Structure formats: structure tokens, C-alpha cells
Amino acid sequence: MHTxxxxxxxxxxxxxxxxNTRKMLERVPFEQADFKPHPKSMSLWQLATHVVNLLAFKTxxxxxxxxxxxxxxxPKPGPTPTSKEELLSRFDEYSTILIEALHSSNDEKLTNHFQLHRGDQILMDRPKGAALRIxxxxxxIHHRGQLSxxxxxxxIPVPGFYGPSADEAGGF
Known part of the structure; x- marks a missing residue:
């Protein structure tokens, strides 16, 4: 039996x-970067940039x-990308760094705890693998859903992630 x-x-x-995330980001129109569906919402470009910058947080x-x-x-993320090409380039760079970090890790290291805090206030204390997932x-995935x-x-046609979307053949 293989585990x-x-x-x-x-x-x-x-x-x-x-x-899936890259497919979504490829469709984000930079020319509509300031679009907000609600005054309390991030702009389209702030949200897309946040999705990319979260990769550095995962690392x-x-x-x-x-x-x-x-x-x-x-560590802080770089400045806000000023074009779709720059956004996708950062996505690819941060993705590669994250994958390399995971390949350099192992199950034992991923069960060690990671603590997220603001001064003395502990916001999260979980095993690294759980922190990475949650x-x-x-x-x-939550923010990618917002982008959709x-x-x-x-x-703008929404790509399918776990099957076709309503914009693709066979979607619903």
C-alpha cells in the first residue's frame, strides 16, 4: 500500500x-484596475496583487x-505591479520560490508550529502544514473566488477550476 x-x-x-489561479490572473484587465463592486471592497488590482503576494506569505x-x-x-511584498505582465511575472516567481521551499522541506518540518502574531497578541499558532493550508x-482560494x-x-469570461464554468462548454 502506498501512502x-x-x-x-x-x-x-x-x-x-x-x-487555476494563474488562469484567473491572466483574465484580470489592468485597464479596469480601479473597479470595485462595493465601496468596502478592494479594487480589482489590489485584490489581484493580494492573491499574488499571498504566495510569499505561504513561503x-x-x-x-x-x-x-x-x-x-x-519581509514585505514588493511594490504594486504596474502591468498585467509584471503581475504574472511576480506570480510565477513567487510560485517557483514556494514550490522550491516545499521541496526543501519534509513532513517533520511541516509538523513544526508556525506562530503569527501582532506583538504579544497571538493570531495563529498551528503546525506549518495546517497554516499553509488554512x-x-x-x-x-477565497480571494480567487472574489476575483471571479x-x-x-x-x-469577462470566468475560467472553470473544478470543471467547466458557465462561460465554457458544458458549464452550468
Missing amino acids: SSLQQNILAELDHELA LFVQANSRDFLDPNA MGLNHS VYLRLLD
């Missing part, structure tokens, strides 16, 4: 979700043991 490791499972899930879960939001020396993958609504409202 998959935690690391292998995360890599397989990540491979699938990264491909942090794998490579570090903690992150303090109040630490002025903590605050990394699930968080990204933005695209729908802009009348």
Missing part, C-alpha cells in the same frame, strides 16, 4: 491551485517559525 506524505499532498494541491510558513506584523524588519491555500465575481460583474 502519500503531507509534503506530497500539499505539493499536489498547490500544483492544481496555482494553475514564510514553510521557511520561518513565526511572523510578527509589528516587526518593521519583517491561511495559505484556503485564503488564496469581479470578472463576472465586468462581463
